[in-house]
Amino acid sequence: MPYFLSPKVLFGRGSLKRLGSEMEGKGRRAVLITDKTMVEFADRLVETVKNAGFTVKIWDGAEPDPSLEVALAGSRILLDFEPQWVIGFGGGSAIDTAKAAWVLYERPELAGKPILPKVELNLRQKARFLSVPTTSGTGADVTWVAVLTDTVKKQKQIFAHNDIVPDISVLDPEFTMGMPEELTASTGIDVLGHAVDGYTSKQQTDFSDGLCLQAMKMVFEWLPKACRDGNDLMAREKMQNAATIAGLGFGNSNTGLSHALAHSAGALFHVPHGRAVGIALPYSLEYISSNPPSPKAPDPIERLVIAAKFVGIDAGSNQDRTRKFIEKIRDLEREIGEPLSLKDAGITEKQMNEGMDTLVHLGSRDPNMFTTPCECKGESLRQLFRDMWKGI
Ligand SMILES: NC(=O)c1ccc[n+]([C@@H]2O[C@H](COP(=O)([O-])OP(=O)(O)OC[C@H]3O[C@@H](n4cnc5c(N)ncnc54)[C@H](O)[C@@H]3O)[C@@H](O)[C@H]2O)c1
Numbered sequence: 001m002p003y004f005l006s007p008k009v010l011f012g013r014g015s016l017k018r019l020g021s022e023m024e025g026k027g028r029r030a031v032l033i034t035d036k037t038m039v040e041f042a043d044r045l046v047e048t049v050k051n052a053g054f055t056v057k058i059w060d061g062a063e064p065d066p067s068l069e070v071a072l073a074g075s076r077i078l079l080d081f082e083p084q085w086v087i088g089f090g091g092g093s094a095i096d097t098a099k100a101a102w103v104l105y106e107r108p109e110l111a112g113k114p115i116l117p118k119v120e121l122n123l124r125q126k127a128r129f130l131s132v133p134t135t136s137g138t139g140a141d142v143t144w145v146a147v148l149t150d151t152v153k154k155q156k157q158i159f160a161h162n163d164i165v166p167d168i169s170v171l172d173p174e175f176t177m178g179m180p181e182e183l184t185a186s187t188g189i190d191v192l193g194h195a196v197d198g199y200t201s202k203q204q205t206d207f208s209d210g211l212c213l214q215a216m217k218m219v220f221e222w223l224p225k226a227c228r229d230g231n232d233l234m235a236r237e238k239m240q241n242a243a244t245i246a247g248l249g250f251g252n253s254n255t256g257l258s259h260a261l262a263h264s265a266g267a268l269f270h271v272p273h274g275r276a277v278g279i280a281l282p283y284s285l286e287y288i289s290s291n292p293p294s295p296k297a298p299d300p301i302e303r304l305v306i307a308a309k310f311v312g313i314d315a316g317s318n319q320d321r322t323r324k325f326i327e328k329i330r331d332l333e334r335e336i337g338e339p340l341s342l343k344d345a346g347i348t349e350k351q352m353n354e355g356m357d358t359l360v361h362l363g364s365r366d367p368n369m370f371t372t373p374c375e376c377k378g379e380s381l382r383q384l385f386r387d388m389w390k391g392i
């Protein structure tokens with residue numbers, strides 16, 4: 001991808017205070033899209049937007065793993081209120097709901113049609129988009145995609161278009177302080193998945209590389225601290241920055257195998273996205289480092305050796321360092337209490353056996369397979385899901 005996309009990112013403590021001057025004079029109405037948990041924490045944001053001269057409507061209909069139907073419901077609110085700003089406030093689910101609702105507000109005639117890079121979208125005829133993330137995980141605040149679930153086909157449906165990159169992302173760490181430990185852990189491990197997938201992606205570039213490496217280092221250092229003490233504002237701030245840095249990295253190189261596996265397991269079993277990524281990540285790395293890379297793909301071993309060195313693993317052969325890097329990921333997951341297998345995440349053997357064909361079908365069709373640096377299909381994919389269930 002020979003270009004780099006990014007919104008304007010306001011970051012650090014007190015960043016919300018700087019939002020008013022960004023919005024002033026750019027419209028009179030704003031709609032804030034969030035969910036029923038986060039609406040309770042929206043007051044500071046709503047006040048800021050009101051003080052910038054806006055009437056604010058709040059819609060709290062977003063749900064975890066948002067569906068197309070929910071996004072459509074959000075777009076109807078927007079069509080009714082006609083805002084000049086759409087604000088996504090919450091975790092990746094709320095932000096993705098808001099992004100998709102915004103697309104369907106701008107282009108209602110596209111409802112039900114695939115939103116893919118080649119479609120002429122021309123967003124921003126009606127509104128700009130502001131994201132305010134409250135989990136430190138998905139990077140949805142800066143990426144060009146919105147991940148929805150098609151509840152009929154039981155698969156993730158992706159809106160993917162450069163126009164979908166938000167205009168502004170505000171990273172105010174105070175908004176992440178209320179996350180319980182388990183949510184901090186599962187969303188935080190998603191950041192590592194983004195960084196490692198983005199770094200080993202077939203579409204990595206010099207621009208995405210630095211962001212992905214930095215995000216990895218920050219997760220290893222700060223995620224255990226954020227999990228140990230949720231009131232550690234520095235750890236919250238660092239994880240919030242890491243999530244968006246990884247978002248800018250993988251947003252410009254794309255994720256890969258761990259996400260293809262996680263999307264399938266998430267869609268079928270409703271394992272939270274970050275947790276599914278955390279379970280898939282070590283297996284996906286073992287796979288890409290022991291299979292021949294596709295033509296023109298970066299050599300996964302070379303990449304993982306550089307990543308290992310960057311996070312402090314400095315000794316041994318390339319194979320040793322790769323193994324230690326994967327082990328470091330598992331150690332982190334153990335430390336923060338994340339499950340290492342689908343079995344430990346509560347999926348029964350019966351569920352797994354019954355769902356296996358669907359998992360393989362979904363996994364092989366996931367767009368992340370195109371950016372995975374080596375081929376993975378058929379029996380190899382089936383075996384990966386088996387390993388993910390059973391664990392080491
Ligand atoms: N668009 C992208 O680039 C992208 C990338 C990766 C994942 N995703 C998608 O994002 C979704 C997952 O998002 P997520 O992991 O952020 O979780 P989430 O948005 O689903 O939130 C999980 C729960 O945490 C609650 N929550 C959020 N912030 C909180 C806070 N500060 N304190 C207490 N509770 C809080 C929410 O209300 C919700 O109940 C999935 O649908 C996934 O597919 C999108």
Ligand SMILES: [Fe+2]
Nearest residue numbers: 138190193277
């Ligand atoms: Fe993710």
